[in-house]
Amino acid sequence: QETVCIFGTGDFGRSLAFKMLQCNYSIVFGSRNPQKSSLLPHGAEIFSYSEAAQKSDIIIIAVHREHYDFLKELTEVLKGKILVDISNNLKINQYPESNAEYLAHLVPGAHIVKAFNTISAWALQSGTLDASRQVFVCGNDSHAKQRVMDIVRTLGLTPLDQGSLMAAKEIENYPLQLFPMWKFPFYLSAILCVFFFFYCVIRDIIYPYVNSKKDITFRLAISIPNRIFPIAALTLLALVYLPGVIAAILQLYRGTKYRRFPDWLDHWMLCRKQLGLVALGFAFLHVLYTLVIPIRYYVRWTLKNRTITQATAKTQDLFSTSTAWLSDSYVALGILGFFLFVLLGITSLPSVSNMVNWREFRFVQSKLGYLTLILCTAHTLVYGGKRFLSPASLIWYLPSAYVIALIIPCTVLVIKFILILPCIDKTLTRIRQGWE
Amino acid sequence: QETVCIFGTGDFGRSLAFKMLQCNYSIVFGSRNPQKSSLLPHGAEIFSYSEAAQKSDIIIIAVHREHYDFLKELTEVLKGKILVDISNNLKINQYPESNAEYLAHLVPGAHIVKAFNTISAWALQSGTLDASRQVFVCGNDSHAKQRVMDIVRTLGLTPLDQGSLMAAKEIENYPLQLFPMWKFPFYLSAILCVFFFFYCVIRDIIYPYVNSKKDITFRLAISIPNRIFPIAALTLLALVYLPGVIAAILQLYRGTKYRRFPDWLDHWMLCRKQLGLVALGFAFLHVLYTLVIPIRYYVRWTLKNRTITQATAKTQDLFSTSTAWLSDSYVALGILGFFLFVLLGITSLPSVSNMVNWREFRFVQSKLGYLTLILCTAHTLVYGGKRFLSPASLIWYLPSAYVIALIIPCTVLVIKFILILPCIDKTLTRIRQGWE
Amino acid sequence: QETVCIFGTGDFGRSLAFKMLQCNYSIVFGSRNPQKSSLLPHGAEIFSYSEAAQKSDIIIIAVHREHYDFLKELTEVLKGKILVDISNNLKINQYPESNAEYLAHLVPGAHIVKAFNTISAWALQSGTLDASRQVFVCGNDSHAKQRVMDIVRTLGLTPLDQGSLMAAKEIENYPLQLFPMWKFPFYLSAILCVFFFFYCVIRDIIYPYVNSKKDITFRLAISIPNRIFPIAALTLLALVYLPGVIAAILQLYRGTKYRRFPDWLDHWMLCRKQLGLVALGFAFLHVLYTLVIPIRYYVRWTLKNRTITQATAKTQDLFSTSTAWLSDSYVALGILGFFLFVLLGITSLPSVSNMVNWREFRFVQSKLGYLTLILCTAHTLVYGGKRFLSPASLIWYLPSAYVIALIIPCTVLVIKFILILPCIDKTLTRIRQGWE
Ligand SMILES: Cc1cc2nc3c(=O)[nH]c(=O)nc-3n(C[C@H](O)[C@H](O)[C@H](O)COP(=O)(O)OP(=O)(O)OC[C@H]3O[C@@H](n4cnc5c(N)ncnc54)[C@H](O)[C@@H]3O)c2cc1C
Ligand SMILES: Cc1cc2nc3c(=O)[nH]c(=O)nc-3n(C[C@H](O)[C@H](O)[C@H](O)COP(=O)(O)OP(=O)(O)OC[C@H]3O[C@@H](n4cnc5c(N)ncnc54)[C@H](O)[C@@H]3O)c2cc1C
Ligand SMILES: Cc1cc2nc3c(=O)[nH]c(=O)nc-3n(C[C@H](O)[C@H](O)[C@H](O)COP(=O)(O)OP(=O)(O)OC[C@H]3O[C@@H](n4cnc5c(N)ncnc54)[C@H](O)[C@@H]3O)c2cc1C
Ligand SMILES: NC(=O)c1ccc[n+]([C@@H]2O[C@H](COP(=O)([O-])OP(=O)(O)OC[C@H]3O[C@@H](n4cnc5c(N)ncnc54)[C@H](OP(=O)(O)O)[C@@H]3O)[C@@H](O)[C@H]2O)c1
Ligand SMILES: NC(=O)c1ccc[n+]([C@@H]2O[C@H](COP(=O)([O-])OP(=O)(O)OC[C@H]3O[C@@H](n4cnc5c(N)ncnc54)[C@H](OP(=O)(O)O)[C@@H]3O)[C@@H](O)[C@H]2O)c1
Ligand SMILES: NC(=O)c1ccc[n+]([C@@H]2O[C@H](COP(=O)([O-])OP(=O)(O)OC[C@H]3O[C@@H](n4cnc5c(N)ncnc54)[C@H](OP(=O)(O)O)[C@@H]3O)[C@@H](O)[C@H]2O)c1
Ligand SMILES: CCCCCCCCCCCCCCCC(=O)OC[C@H](COP(=O)(O)O)OC(=O)CCCCCCCCCCCCCCC
Ligand SMILES: CCCCCCCCCCCCCCCC(=O)OC[C@H](COP(=O)(O)O)OC(=O)CCCCCCCCCCCCCCC
Ligand SMILES: CCCCCCCCCCCCCCCC(=O)OC[C@H](COP(=O)(O)O)OC(=O)CCCCCCCCCCCCCCC
Ligand code: HEM
Numbered sequence A, B, C: 001q002e003t004v005c006i007f008g009t010g011d012f013g014r015s016l017a018f019k020m021l022q023c024n025y026s027i028v029f030g031s032r033n034p035q036k037s038s039l040l041p042h043g044a045e046i047f048s049y050s051e052a053a054q055k056s057d058i059i060i061i062a063v064h065r066e067h068y069d070f071l072k073e074l075t076e077v078l079k080g081k082i083l084v085d086i087s088n089n090l091k092i093n094q095y096p097e098s099n100a101e102y103l104a105h106l107v108p109g110a111h112i113v114k115a116f117n118t119i120s121a122w123a124l125q126s127g128t129l130d131a132s133r134q135v136f137v138c139g140n141d142s143h144a145k146q147r148v149m150d151i152v153r154t155l156g157l158t159p160l161d162q163g164s165l166m167a168a169k170e171i172e173n174y175p176l177q178l179f180p181m182w183k184f185p186f187y188l189s190a191i192l193c194v195f196f197f198f199y200c201v202i203r204d205i206i207y208p209y210v211n212s213k214k215d216i217t218f219r220l221a222i223s224i225p226n227r228i229f230p231i232a233a234l235t236l237l238a239l240v241y242l243p244g245v246i247a248a249i250l251q252l253y254r255g256t257k258y259r260r261f262p263d264w265l266d267h268w269m270l271c272r273k274q275l276g277l278v279a280l281g282f283a284f285l286h287v288l289y290t291l292v293i294p295i296r297y298y299v300r301w302t303l304k305n306r307t308i309t310q311a312t313a314k315t316q317d318l319f320s321t322s323t324a325w326l327s328d329s330y331v332a333l334g335i336l337g338f339f340l341f342v343l344l345g346i347t348s349l350p351s352v353s354n355m356v357n358w359r360e361f362r363f364v365q366s367k368l369g370y371l372t373l374i375l376c377t378a379h380t381l382v383y384g385g386k387r388f389l390s391p392a393s394l395i396w397y398l399p400s401a402y403v404i405a406l407i408i409p410c411t412v413l414v415i416k417f418i419l420i421l422p423c424i425d426k427t428l429t430r431i432r433q434g435w436e
């Protein structure tokens, strides 16, 4: 039975003690006023800071950084001990140096290990460790780090060694982050949506109003979103595969893979996953919006009135096989594209991607990914069909929105097609050799 | 090459030996009749119990608890050895003490470790470890526990330290459980469904039958479920966020977070995840039932006949912009609500939630969760639209079912709105400080 | 700070060094021409092969197997050291013996450990370890293996002990595999699709063309796939549960569970998960294809014209309650079946199945699985409804495709029903006892 000392009887100190007692550790608290309180977990002892420090060689500092000063006076007692810094800040990069490094300066003789700061006191106490169980650990002394990692593992958490104490800054920033990799995709898609929103409002709402005084603002609820979302999905999907193509051109041009890509390209390549998932979200919305079309009052009303008009006039449309072909094929292409899209999404799930090897992962993400892009682009092209680029569909000189949406995907596909021509492909493969 | 001894040549003993031999252990069986059988895995040796025990200091007891008595006689030989208890029972809490503790009484000098009982013999043998790979381990001697956990890890399984031998009872009950956390959500939703089933049958089937002798029992297949399921979804979703609101009121009233919540509230808060997922299931069903509406014979027939009637009478309905707005908006709200609902579901997947930090997890679950609730409630309110609370929609003094369904969500939203008023929120934040 | 030596300054050597330096190891390169290059990660030293070998007792051989010969001359220096073989081949089973065993022959005195071959250089360097983080490790010396596994763990990867060096062959083949377990399901479903494609083309396209010269080839886009996919889904679903039934009959016949199943049955049983997921994919496609039915031009045209015809003739169809019942029930059955199908899919996700115990997993997979099969079969039966087996639906003596599709599911369900009759079930349970 190992004894661990915890400095500070605050929320986190108590929760951690509670959990560690469950896992068979014996706990000694160090406190400013060492009196047993009913809040302390049953089984823990409590002493003054200096007394408590002598009972164990691992001391967890469950105190805010602002109150670390008292540790300076304990330097003697803490010499050679393992001090675990678990503190968090309120803002990213709040202090010039990380809390752990600050602690290392305060108590020179001790081995400082950063850990546990990503775990919430409430989660420890209530047992609902639903969010991350990963505990990032760093420190300069590898033996000390090992000891702490053993404790982490015993508590049922997953320790992740992050190297030397220099990593503490990053570890302290981690719990303050809110989806950093999703920021770029998010803003990008917001811009796309806003742009296409105004574009479609002008073409589909303002123009009819100006031209024929028809109030069709109700289109804002479904028709307009069902233009914006698929266009955003298609554009984002193309933007997922664009950086790979740019990288290839760059490597071909440079003749080597050993020069770093420009920063913007690097960052872009690292958030392709997030871009792709956002695209999937938009595609999902597009599918839902499309499937409710026949339920809409407007659609039912239109269909009914058209039928009544024809019935009254006793005329019937002729069946057009080519329209049937076009209409059925673009829908079928959309369905197949969406299906592969969902497959890409499923293989992005961390637990699934962890089960496949590199070859399989890249087969799905790269090969099936391009197939998805092809199918979705074809879906839009065939949807455009006969009207595509016809001058009649220009409104105030503006082409239909989907025509604009097709520019990037078609560009990506054309360049990719050139890149896989045998002669170019061979050069590229030779350059890239050794990466996988 | 470590030697491990297994007592008992039954199914589990053999399967475990088979797996351990694959991982380079050498295996010695102890048996009542020590003769090589063709069933024993190739490479294992077999001896009498007492002989076998001398060959190794780790002994796995692959024998049913009912036959443990013979171990008593081996007390001498087993002194200081590590005995691994892997036994299961047939019923939860079948015996007053756990099997492992019983074994500890029988063989006082040995170090007892509980492990492996959650793994099935068939899974070990066939290699399809599809269900849990987690092996819960407990024991009083930490060195012995460590040895066993090393073996577990070598076999490709995940050891989870559960503390002292007192945890054995819980570990033994674990494989006998059938979704314990899902019981309450399941029964609750069953009750909801039954109640609303009868409510809707009375309003939508019995009343028309009594009033106008119309046989519309076929509504039982789709129309009625498509009332019950969304109502259950909405109610359950509201019940997910109700306990948080109650907890806040309680904490405000008490002025401290340090008094425990009543048991029912605690339990309720711990199964919110399950409640939410069941709600998602119902919402999914609602969406499917809604999307098939235009395929239904009844709907097609109605639409056709209405058109024919109007065509014959040569009248056309006027287009109502306000109806178009209402119809499109409630559908759009439903789609957006469902989309966020699915996002909540995705972040509940263990592998995804393990990748996000607390702040991100609570952002999705709490902020987006409330947004989902708002959208779904708005969807229902706008669906009600003009008919909402109109006396004409009362049938036998009963309001429409969705009016009842709106009570809890609206209550939750109103209280939550009060709680986030700056003055109250500040007090609450002060009280809760330190939990995350 | 541990020192690790890496032989070879190629892509993999450098990437690994880069990662290990981040994790606080100190790195020494061995190279043919030991001169510092700007490509080498900052902080690493470089020597000749023999010099470098003396600096550490762990040496990672980041050299292609084809160039191993120079190691022979270093035999003396390498005596007693741990050599980590990380090499891959270009083809499965390219050499008669595995690279690691070949290395062991070349350098007799060293401890060979196979590891790291599943990790891509690019992934190490860029940090996007999206595919598998699992590192399979094998070797004859357990201490050496332990050392390597510690390194693996420190790098944030998951080591999996695979036993002795004999496992190296399999480990080397692993990264060259492309979904081996999915091959059989894939080919099977391809065959099914092709067969039913021609079957349906004959019945639904060629026959009308021959008979009445109608060009309805546009059906190839949606109508025909929407026959093929659900039929494939249903058949595959039945084939998931067929082997269990065959196994039961075999065990009943043999009276024991201890005789191995024939190989084909074994293999079939091991790829039931994949079969089931492919079936889910087809079912998903069927659902999408079904939900777009009302959007199709052909369907709208047909409905409109039928309405106009009736309106002109001033007739109205009578409402048929039995048709309403049949139509609504088969759709409802389909929806419920699909819902359970999706649940089965969700529990197959590795992270979810890892959270449930055996009893729960088998409850979902076996009980709910059969319920899914029953619902889907009933869906098809009721869809057939009155036309089912009616001679009028025979075309060129061929029955409707779904009639053929029903053969296997019905057979499975009937046999299963017989197997769970109390008398037979008791015998079977007795035979199988001890497996879980
Ligand atoms: C729904 C959806 C989900 C997605 N999920 C993910 C995800 O989970 N993870 C993810 O990473 N992406 C994901 N993506 C993004 C995308 O599918 C992948 O990034 C895909 O691999 C890009 O393929 P590519 O052929 O353009 O890349 P590449 O052509 O491979 O990219 C070109 C450059 O990248 C380098 N490179 C990239 N990977 C490797 C490698 N393994 N070995 C050697 N060199 C390499 C090459 O050197 C080359 O310079 C997702 C996309 C979508 C639409
Ligand atoms: C589809 C779906 C899926 C869901 N999946 C999950 C899931 O995977 N996991 C899950 O837990 N819930 C899940 N839920 C339930 C729900 O979303 C969460 O419980 C949500 O966090 C509740 O938010 P709240 O704002 O009401 O909670 P809170 O307002 O946080 O609850 C109030 C009380 O809880 C305490 N509390 C709760 N969490 C913390 C914390 N981290 N730190 C400090 N104090 C805390 C506070 O002290 C306070 O007393 C799911 C719901 C749905 C609909
Ligand atoms: C969408 C979908 C997803 C699926 N995902 C999975 C998956 O993730 N993993 C998976 O394995 N299957 C999966 N399946 C396949 C299928 O659901 C399971 O294989 C299911 O357990 C078969 O049930 P059964 O009753 O026919 O098997 P059984 O009747 O159990 O099979 C009969 C034989 O198997 C032996 N047996 C099998 N399992 C056990 C056990 N645990 N203990 C003792 N004996 C056993 C019995 O001895 C018996 O001889 C999936 C199927 C679908 C449709
Ligand atoms: N709460 C969480 O969820 C969480 C999560 C990760 C990390 N952390 C980190 O854990 C540390 C403690 O957090 P906490 O929530 O436990 O805080 P807390 O409840 O405010 O407790 C802080 C404790 O520090 C001690 N202390 C020593 N000198 C002090 C001084 N001059 N003024 C005030 N307190 C002093 C006090 O214990 P005595 O009275 O016994 O001396 C006090 O109980 C923080 O660094 C925090 O960032 C917390
Ligand atoms: N790249 C990957 O993604 C990856 C993944 C898993 C496994 N692997 C394995 O790692 C090993 C190395 O792959 P790599 O991609 O790093 O290959 P590489 O870039 O071609 O490097 C091979 C290195 O081997 C050394 N070498 C020694 N004798 C040699 C000789 N006679 N001819 C050529 N080179 C010689 C060279 O280093 P010096 O010039 O310094 O002597 C050279 O840099 C291979 O076995 C490969 O299968 C690679
Ligand atoms: N099967 C599973 O999937 C599984 C999973 C987890 C845990 N377990 C646990 O593993 C233990 C063994 O299960 P099992 O399925 O292997 O049972 P089993 O097939 O019935 O084997 C029990 C073995 O116990 C030995 N034994 C010693 N004294 C005995 C006596 N008086 N009567 C009968 N047998 C005696 C026998 O081996 P000798 O003839 O060689 O003496 C016999 O083969 C049980 O505690 C069970 O709860 C099983
Ligand atoms: C029908 C299609 C349904 C698609 C649903 C829409 C999906 C929208 C995608 C957005 C997902 C964002 C998750 C955010 C959580 C997060 O940040 O999670 C954060 C983590 C880690 O992120 P970092 O890489 O930034 O660290 O990301 C993940 O792990 C993302 C995994 C997401 C997987 C999405 C899987 C979609 C699966 C679809 C399966 C569906 C079948 C459906 C069939 C109908
Ligand atoms: C289209 C939406 C599809 C929604 C499908 C319906 C979902 C129904 C939810 C019920 C799931 C129950 C799983 C039971 C297994 C279990 O008990 O699992 C048990 C485990 C552990 O349970 P405990 O917390 O009780 O220990 O639970 C889980 O881990 C639950 C994770 C479930 C995650 C559900 C995710 C839904 C994801 C939807 C992704 C979809 C994209 C779809 C887009 C169209
Ligand atoms: C709406 C339903 C949506 C269904 C979507 C279609 C699913 C198609 C299934 C094919 C999945 C193949 C994955 C291939 C990756 C792989 O090879 O992965 C390989 C790994 C490991 O394979 P091995 O067992 O062969 O080693 O397999 C898996 O882990 C498979 C897990 C797949 C889980 C599928 C889950 C479907 C979940 C649906 C959730 C949805 C809710 C949707 C609600 C609307
Ligand atoms: C189930 C799958 C799908 C179906 C049934 C489907 C159906 C449709 C339909 C009916 C339209 C015409 C909408 C209208 O009339 O306003 C359309 C348009 C479009 N779809 Fe899809 N689609 C699917 C998937 C996708 C996917 C995955 C993408 C791309 C990522 C996509 C991209 C588009 C685009 C860009 C348009 C043109 C939008 C416009 O300007 O009106 N679709 N789709």
Ligand code: HEM
Binding pocket: A288, A292, A295, B226, B227, B230, B231, B233, B234, B237, B283, B286, B287, B290, B331, B334, B335, B336, B337, B338, B341, B376, B379, B380, B383, B401, B402, B405
């Ligand atoms: C894709 C998403 C959705 C769509 C298209 C949709 C559509 C509809 C439609 C068409 C109706 C009217 C049904 C009828 O006429 O009988 C309805 C009713 C309703 N919906 Fe939704 N909905 C969606 C999502 C949701 C969600 C997520 C919830 C709540 C959790 C919800 C809750 C309700 C409720 C409570 C009703 C009233 C049921 C009644 O009494 O008839 N819906 N929805």
Ligand code: HEM
Binding pocket: B288, B292, B295, C226, C227, C230, C231, C233, C234, C237, C283, C286, C287, C290, C331, C334, C335, C336, C337, C338, C341, C376, C379, C380, C383, C401, C402, C405
């Ligand atoms: C949301 C769920 C489902 C709905 C709404 C649905 C609906 C339908 C509809 C409308 C048809 C008739 C198609 C036609 O007229 O051509 C059909 C046929 C069929 N469905 Fe489903 N279904 C569902 C799920 C399933 C599932 C899960 C399966 C089986 C795995 C299945 C198997 C079949 C089969 C075998 C047919 C007959 C195909 C033929 O020969 O035409 N369905 N379904």
